[in-house]
Amino acid sequence: MDGHRCPGEDVTVSVLATVARFLARSAYEIPEKDLRIPLERITTAPPSGFVVSGFAVPPADRSAEDQHPA
Structure with missing residues (x-):
C-alpha cells in the first residue's frame, strides 16, 4: 500500500480478527436497552x-486456557 500506515496496524487487525472469532x-x-446513537x-x-x-x-477455548495458564 502507498501512504502512511501505523506501525501497529497489522497487530491490531490480527487481534480484532481473533476477538471477533472468539465472540x-x-x-x-x-x-x-435503548441503543439509539x-x-x-x-x-x-x-x-x-x-x-x-x-x-x-x-468449551474448546476452556481447554486452551488449561494448557496455557496466565
Missing part, C-alpha cells in the same frame, strides 16, 4: 453504554 463462538446476552455529538455511543451479561467461554 462469534461464545454465548452471551445483551439486556434490553445520538448523531449530534462526537464520539457517538449509546447513552447507557453497551452491556453484555451471561458470558460463557466456548
Whole structure:
C-alpha cells in the first residue's frame, strides 16, 4: 500500500480478527436497552453504554486456557 500506515496496524487487525472469532463462538446476552446513537455529538455511543451479561467461554477455548495458564 502507498501512504502512511501505523506501525501497529497489522497487530491490531490480527487481534480484532481473533476477538471477533472468539465472540462469534461464545454465548452471551445483551439486556434490553435503548441503543439509539445520538448523531449530534462526537464520539457517538449509546447513552447507557453497551452491556453484555451471561458470558460463557466456548468449551474448546476452556481447554486452551488449561494448557496455557496466565
